[in-house]
Amino acid sequence: MIERLRCVAPIGDKCGEAATWSPDEQALYWCDVNRFLIHRMDAEERVSSWFFDEPVTALSLTEDPGLWLVALASRLILWRPADDSRRDHGFRLADWPTARLNDGRAAPNGDLWIGSMSNNVGAHGEPGDAAFGLGVLHRIQPGGVVTEKKRELGISNTVCWSPDRTTFYFGDTQQNTIWAYDYDQASGDIANERPFFTGFVRGVPDGSSVDAEGRLWNCRFDGGCVVCVTPDGRIDQVLEIPARNVTTCAFGGPDLGPSTSPPRP
Amino acid sequence: MMTTESDRLAGSLFAYDGGVAGLDSFKVRL
Numbered sequence: 001m002i003e004r005l006r007c008v009a010p011i012g013d014k015c016g017e018a019a020t021w022s023p024d025e026q027a028l029y030w031c032d033v034n035r036f037l038i039h040r041m042d043a044e045e046r047v048s049s050w051f052f053d054e055p056v057t058a059l060s061l062t063e064d065p066g067l068w069l070v071a072l073a074s075r076l077i078l079w080r081p082a083d084d085s086r087r088d089h090g091f092r093l094a095d096w097p098t099a100r101l102n103d104g105r106a107a108p109n110g111d112l113w114i115g116s117m118s119n120n121v122g123a124h125g126e127p128g129d130a131a132f133g134l135g136v137l138h139r140i141q142p143g144g145v146v147t148e149k150k151r152e153l154g155i156s157n158t159v160c161w162s163p164d165r166t167t168f169y170f171g172d173t174q175q176n177t178i179w180a181y182d183y184d185q186a187s188g189d190i191a192n193e194r195p196f197f198t199g200f201v202r203g204v205p206d207g208s209s210v211d212a213e214g215r216l217w218n219c220r221f222d223g224g225c226v227v228c229v230t231p232d233g234r235i236d237q238v239l240e241i242p243a244r245n246v247t248t249c250a251f252g253g254p255d256l257g258p259s260t261s262p263p264r265p
Numbered sequence: 266m267m268t269t270e271s272d273r274l275a276g277s278l279f280a281y282d283g284g285v286a287g288l289d290s291f292k293v294r295l
Contacts, residue, residue: 060293061291061293062293062294062295063294069293078295105291106293107291110291110293110294111293111294142295161291
C-alpha cells in the first residue's frame, strides 16, 4: 500500500527519538529526550504520553509482553505502560552526570547494546553542547554483565543489525560515520570494525533501521532526509523529509515513519 | 492524481510490513 508522507503527531517534541514498533500492540512508541516523555500512538493515531524524572533516550521491547526497557539519562528502568509501574533495571552509567545514555536497542540474542555521550541536557531539559570523547558503546547482557565495546565517542547513534543477523551497525554523529562489524550470534560479540557510511554531506547521522533487503535507512540530523544505504555501502535513494532534524525511524504500520526534532537554535 | 517522486520514495519506505518490523523487535532478555 502506497501512502503519502505526512505528519501524524504534531505534538511539539523538542527531540523525538527511539521510534520503536510494538507488533503485539500495533502501536508506535517513541520519546522526547528534552521533555522527559514517552509517547504511544495506536492504530487510530491516538497519542498517550508519560512523564519521567530524567531525559528518555532509548526504548526496547523485552521478553515479558507489555514490559519495556527504558533508557533514562543515567540508568535503565523497566516500565509497564498498562499500569505505569516502574522499577530499576540495575544498570547505572558510571560517568553520569558528565555523560548520559543515548541510542540503544536489543540485539538478536537479547542483549542490550546502548551508547552514551556527553550530557547535553540540563536539569530541566535545556539543550546544551555535547563535548567529544565521552561516549561509550555498552553491551549489557542478561544478569547485568556490562562490557564497554568502544570508547572515545562523540554522540552514539544508530544501533541495528542486518536481517541475517551477521552484521552490526553503529555510528557516531560527531564523526559523521557509521561502522559495520561482524556480529556472532552465538557469542553475541562483534569483530572486524570497518567504516560503512562516512562523510555524507547532508547533515550528520542520527538513528537508523535496516529493512528486509538489508538496506540501512539513516536519519540525517540537520540534513532533512533519510538516506538509504545498500549493504555494500552505496546510496540507494534519499527520502526527503519536511523537517531539518530527522532523528529516528522504524518500520511498522503503513503510516508510521521517521520522527524529527526542531532545528537547533 | 499525479504521483510525485516523493510519493514514490515514501511508498517504498512505508510499503514494508511485519517481516521488516520484526527487525526492530528484538527483545531484551531479563
